[in-house]
Amino acid sequence: MPKICAAAALSRFRVLDLSRVRAGPTCVRMLADFGADVIRIEPPPGIDPNEAMFAADRLSGDFQNLNRNKRSLTLNLKTPDGLAVFKRLVKDADVVVENWRPDVKHRLGVDYEALAAINPRIILASISGFGQDGPYAKRPGFDQIVQGMGGLMSVTGLPHQGPVRAGLAVADSSTGLYAAVGILIALLEREQSGRGQWLHASLLHTQIAMMDFQAARYLNEGDVPVQVGNDHPTSSPMGLFEAFDGYVNLGASGEGNWKRFCESLDMPQWSSDPEFETEKLRVKNRNRLNHEIQQKFAERPVAHWVDTLNAAGVPCGPVYTVPQMFEDAQVRHLQVEQALKTPDGVDRHYITQPVRLARTPGTLARWAPGWGEHTDELLAEVGFDAAAVAQLHEKGVV
Structure with missing residues (x-):
């Protein structure tokens, strides 16, 4: 199976997905659902000590929903051979998405300047907790930490209750969507300039942007937002x-x-x-x-x-x-949920794309891939013969 084409809109683009957890996969899922050829690149089992967070349970609802419509290639980028394979993939790719700590890509030699030397049209999207530079750049960034630092927890909950986290991953999910918009803008700009570029999105900046009118009220009127429970800060009833x-x-x-x-x-x-x-x-x-x-x-x-x-x-x-939400008549009418039968013969349920394009809609074509499921076919696509593929397996590169 050479390609998973979920839809026609973005089928001419190839995306190399190095991201983990939620913000990055949310970004790339948007592109995959509209037809981009997304290759999820992840270390072989046993390489990453945190792999249980993002890769172990491939058939869980969360993993399936985040990573549908992608192919999977295992690749150890800490080895020279693994890095060489990745750079060969970059030659014909359009986008690379990563959410490592900012210094990691430079240490591995896959920062924007290094990628652009291979492919001047490449777009590198870097997602981080706190930005690519500055005093907090190397801090690990989790959604809940950023909800607190980005002001959201101070306005969520009942008056005088104390800080309360939102019941969903607001910073992660919204950062992924902002990054996807940035990628699409960069692809449009590339049609004029012929050049790729580096874009970055941070959970902290995004969370503050999501504060929207609350933050703008403070900056312009000096009105400090507080917890008002289920009431609205500025409107009644x-x-x-x-x-x-x-x-x-x-x-x-x-x-x-x-x-x-x-x-x-x-x-x-x-x-x-x-x-x-x-x-x-x-x-x-x-x-x-x-x-x-x-x-x-x-x-x-x-x-x-x-x-x-x-x-x-x-x-x-x-x-x-x-x-109750999923039983609502309008929710059913909107076809918010779709089922696909995974290789184990079980129906998994997915949330469809909320943005609808009349002529080239996003679709769910395939369940999330098994760990390294498409490694051999992807290596063959970039010119490795069977003997070379076998050698990469023997070395533990893939």
């Missing part, structure tokens, strides 16, 4: 309220939504109350307003409020568990 059989998420910010909200609940006195006259006043008097809304919501079930408010054009929804 927005937040979580308890109906008599569950929770309702309400988003009635803005004057138009506020008026429709009062009308749909048959509470005209709220809209004429001087303490609720403007958004700022509703934020200032949030406690009283939330108390009155809570009393009203407790009268009826969640479904009633969701149907009533959405019919009135007021944003509102239930709060699902993960199993």
Whole structure:
């Protein structure tokens, strides 16, 4: 099987994926789902002491979801022969993605300058915890550490609760997506210049960028964001309220939504109350307003409020568990989940690409590869004959 073409959009590009854990694989998955020929390059078993973190359980849901539509080549880059194989791959590649500590690529001799000497059109995407230089460049970067340093944990959770991590890998996943966008920009620019370039994305910078309006409020108005629980920092009424059989998420910010909200609940006195006259006043008097809304919501079930408010054009929804989420009619309509049967005969379930292209959509063509599953065929593609491949195996290079 010479190539896995998930889709047509990026099928002319080859990507060498040296990344591990989450941010890098998230980046490369985006390219693989839209048809790039992605080669996942990983050390042979027993080389990396941390391999259990990123390679051991190939059939786990997480590994499968992160690494579908890729081929796998084992390669020991710490050996001269392994490095030579990698450089041969670079000659015909378009993109290399890595998320090592910044000094590692220089020590191995696969930094941008070294790669560009082999292939001036190569694009190197480097993902790190804290950036490629600076006082923290050599620190190991994990998502939760960066959530704390990037401000997210200070605004997550209930007031005075203390810092709380978000329930998903915000820094990792968003950095992967920013890096993928950077790669696509570099590929577009290369069409004009004919030259590749080095791009880097860090978890810390990305996490701060994801703070978005919270960070901008502080920089421009000096407004220090704090924990407000399920309320919104600058809008009201927005937040979580308890109906008599569950929770309702309400988003009635803005004057138009506020008026429709009062009308749909048959509470005209709220809209004429001087303490609720403007958004700022509703934020200032949030406690009283939330108390009155809570009393009203407790009268009826969640479904009633969701149907009533959405019919009135007021944003509102239930709060699902993960199993309930996948049972939702709109989620099913969007085909968020897709199953593929892996070589062990078991259906594995994958999250489809949320961005839809009408003519060249991303697709799931193949499960995540076994460890080094495509090593021999990939070596053959770059000119190694059977005897040379056997020799690389004997030396422990692959």
